[in-house]
Structures are given as C-alpha cells and as structure tokens.
Amino acid sequence: MITIVPVETKKQRAKFIDFPHDLYEGDPNYVPELFVAQDDMLNPNKHPFFKHSSLQLFLAYQGDKIVGRIAGIYNTNHNAFNNVNEGQFGFFDCINDQEVADKLFQAAEEWVKQKGANNIVGPINLTTNDSTGLLVEGFDRPPMAMMPYNFPYYQDLILQAGFEKKVDLRAYLVNKENSNKRSVMLLDKLEERLGRSGIILRQINLKDFANEAEKIKKVYNKAWDKNLGFVPMTDDEFAHTAKDLKMIVDPKYCIVAEKDNELIGFALGIPNINEIQIKIKRGRLFPTGIFKLLFGRKKIKSLRVLMLGVLDNYRKLGIEACLYGRIIKNAIPSGIEEAECSWMLDHNYLMNHAIEQINAEFYKRYRLFEKAI
Incomplete structure (x- = not known):
C-alpha cells in the first residue's frame, strides 16, 4: 500500500533530502546535493522565496520504506509577473512504479489547486533560477553544477501521469x-x-x-x-x-x-x-x-x-x-x-x-x- 505523507518536521525534511542518495546508489553519474544547501533552500525560515511564495513537500511510503518524493510549489511572484495562475512541481524522485508516481503527482496537484492554480508545470526545483527541467537526452555523464539529473524512466512516469511536453531546454558543451x-x-x-x-x-x-x-x-x-x-x-x-x-x-x-x-x-x-x-x-x-x-x-x-x-x-x-x-x-x-x-x-x-x-x-x-x- 502506498501512503503519501506531507513533510512537516525537520526530521522529515532531512529524509526528503536524503532519499535520492538511496535511490541512485551505485549510479556513477549521480551527484549528491550538499545537505546544508538543500536544507537552506527548503527551510521556510531561511530562504527568501518563502517571503512571497510557498511549497509543500511530500514523501511516498510503501510500508515503512520511502519510495518517492515531490514538492508542490506555488510561486506568487511568477504568476503575477507572467499573468498566469499555475503551480509547479519539483524535487521529483521516484522508484520505477507508476502507482507511486501517480499518487505523488496527485498530492502536488491537489495542493497547488487548493492555492488556486489551474495548471501545473515542472520539474522546477523551486524557481527557474534554480535547477530546472527533466533530463531526457544525455545520460552518459554526470550533470554540471546546478543542473538536474534523473533516471531515463522518469519521463514515462510523467507522461503516463497525464503531463504533456511544454518546452525543451538545451545544454551545449x-x-x-x-x-x-x-x-x-x-x-x-x-x-x-x-x-x-x-x-x-x-x-x-x-x-x-x-x-x-x-x-x-x-x-x-x-x-x-x-x-x-x-x-x-x-x-x-x-x-x-x-x-x-x-x-x-x-x-x-x-x-x-x-x-x-x-x-x-x-x-x-x-x-x-x-x-x-x-x-x-x-x-x-x-x-x-x-x-x-x-x-x-x-x-x-x-x-x-x-x-x-x-x-x-x-x-x-x-x-x-x-x-x-x-x-x-x-x-x-x-x-x-x-x-x-x-x-x-x-x-x-x-x-x-x-x-x-x-x-x-x-x-x-x-x-x-x-x-x-
């Protein structure tokens, strides 16, 4: 049985940050984010993002084991500047299981919808000034600084959850x-x-x-x-x-x-x-x-x-x-x-x-x- 738990405590936030380390264990191209930097970014008492906007972190459990994570993000400044009313999802990591992914996306969608959003875009790991996008080509080497990395199967999980392509981003070498x-x-x-x-x-x-x-x-x-x-x-x-x-x-x-x-x-x-x-x-x-x-x-x-x-x-x-x-x-x-x-x-x-x-x-x-x- 899959259970989605909202992150509310410092201890839960630490588990949220640490989950990818277990998921990607043994992957030679995975680069662990620095814990202090991630904790700073996701802490409402530290990061200036939270002075104008909000997010909710969620963990997916299968029994007592964490099998996925996601953040629902509502960026008030983004909506005002671009004259839209959308939410974002970010920090998405998940085992290769569609049921887990669907429940994670459902939690993020319901949360941003309660904020008034009629659309959801992602992955955006806080704002477009931060790590943005899902890697879909170029899995053969580690990411550069402040760029995302993920398993190839993530795209299938996202598409099967009802998302469509919005836009592609390029990296040149x-x-x-x-x-x-x-x-x-x-x-x-x-x-x-x-x-x-x-x-x-x-x-x-x-x-x-x-x-x-x-x-x-x-x-x-x-x-x-x-x-x-x-x-x-x-x-x-x-x-x-x-x-x-x-x-x-x-x-x-x-x-x-x-x-x-x-x-x-x-x-x-x-x-x-x-x-x-x-x-x-x-x-x-x-x-x-x-x-x-x-x-x-x-x-x-x-x-x-x-x-x-x-x-x-x-x-x-x-x-x-x-x-x-x-x-x-x-x-x-x-x-x-x-x-x-x-x-x-x-x-x-x-x-x-x-x-x-x-x-x-x-x-x-x-x-x-x-x-x-």
Whole structure:
C-alpha cells in the first residue's frame, strides 16, 4: 500500500533530502546535493522565496520504506509577473512504479489547486533560477553544477501521469577538441568593432562586489523578462544567490559588457564543483567532505556558463558571442578542458546561434512538462 505523507518536521525534511542518495546508489553519474544547501533552500525560515511564495513537500511510503518524493510549489511572484495562475512541481524522485508516481503527482496537484492554480508545470526545483527541467537526452555523464539529473524512466512516469511536453531546454558543451579556435580568435576583431561603438568587455571587480552585483541584478531582471517562465528575483533572493556564488566565482569567468559606464550585458561561469561533490558521500560536508571541497577546487577541469544576458537594445551586435568567447579564452590557459553553456530555451535562436558560433556541441536536452488541473 502506498501512503503519501506531507513533510512537516525537520526530521522529515532531512529524509526528503536524503532519499535520492538511496535511490541512485551505485549510479556513477549521480551527484549528491550538499545537505546544508538543500536544507537552506527548503527551510521556510531561511530562504527568501518563502517571503512571497510557498511549497509543500511530500514523501511516498510503501510500508515503512520511502519510495518517492515531490514538492508542490506555488510561486506568487511568477504568476503575477507572467499573468498566469499555475503551480509547479519539483524535487521529483521516484522508484520505477507508476502507482507511486501517480499518487505523488496527485498530492502536488491537489495542493497547488487548493492555492488556486489551474495548471501545473515542472520539474522546477523551486524557481527557474534554480535547477530546472527533466533530463531526457544525455545520460552518459554526470550533470554540471546546478543542473538536474534523473533516471531515463522518469519521463514515462510523467507522461503516463497525464503531463504533456511544454518546452525543451538545451545544454551545449565546448572543449579543447571541438572548440573552433578560429571563431574564438575572430572574436578579438569583433570586440574591437564593439569598442569603436563604445562597448567594452571587462572582468568583474570582486573588490567592489556589492556594487557589481547590484548592476548585474538590474541587467539580469531586464534581459530575461521575455524568457518562458522567468520571474525577476527580489532583492533578498538576488542577495542570497550572490552570497552563495561569491564563494566560487572566479573573475576570469564573470565578464560584463559596458557602454558609457552602464552595464548592458554580462556572462557568469562557475567552476563545476560537481567534480568534487560527486565524491562527497550523501552530500555531507562533515567530517571529510569539507576537505574534499576545499582542496579539490584547484583540480577542477570544467566550468558551467550559467548566466548570460544582454539588454534588448544591444542584441544582434555580437556581444553574446564575445562574452562566451572571452570566458572560453580565459579558461584554456587555466587548465579548464571543457565548459557547458546552459540552459537555453529550444527556440532561443539568437542565443543558440551565438553558442554554435564557437562550435559548441548540443549534448544534453532537458524538458518541462505541463498539465491542466
């Protein structure tokens, strides 16, 4: 018999966070999330998301054994900004059993419906600024930092539960072997041309991080305003994210574009800490995980470009390609062997073209699903 239990206590939340470690045990591509980070994200007393929105976690039990989990999410800011009335589901993990999956989805659907939603979309692991989408192509290697991973059978469970495809998201890979060095070299000339128009590219100044972050926030919230499902970060949410990212940001991989001392675009790449996290058992930093994290950072050989945006008036000038190119050029002498650019909407032709200009390989596909309720 399958029982669905709402998560209400700290102990239950810990079980919710830990379930994937047991489910994926033995999978060489599974990367455990850090417990402290997940607990922070799902704690209503800590994460700024809960100042405007809400979620409910659910665990599925078969007898006394946990066999699945899901979150129902109601993002008030998302609905107001996009003029919709939908809920989301996220943090979905489940054994390969349709009955378990159906009951999990039913619990999430009923919860968001009680909030007033008439549609449910997912998987979105809190917001679209966090881990988003279901992996449907590219199961042969671990995910990059802050990207999801799941078993191939998840898609069948979701479709059989009555969901339909909403949109696909793309991840591209650039490495030493497939990077088009000629294209990257040509970006120098493109940068010179931009310079004649008063547009310059530079690295972020970590000594002035607070002001730099404030400028980036303004561009971020404007540059993505037409992206599917996007919702601007609140000041608290951006500060929370910036604080976390500052610990791993390398100025070589955070490039901004300016005109007349005004920020008009930026790109952010971060070291792929999943290379270390994959070795941290059950995501626990103590007693030994903290040392793996601290001493392993210099050995990281890959990075992820997770944010890139240019204000609408400055698109189609080649700034996007230059931002990507500058990061790739900086990465190669630093021992980085490959970089992932993710994620892009399947129909974001401008951004996808900018990435393809440096001969990046479209190597992973993620999918969002939706269902009327």
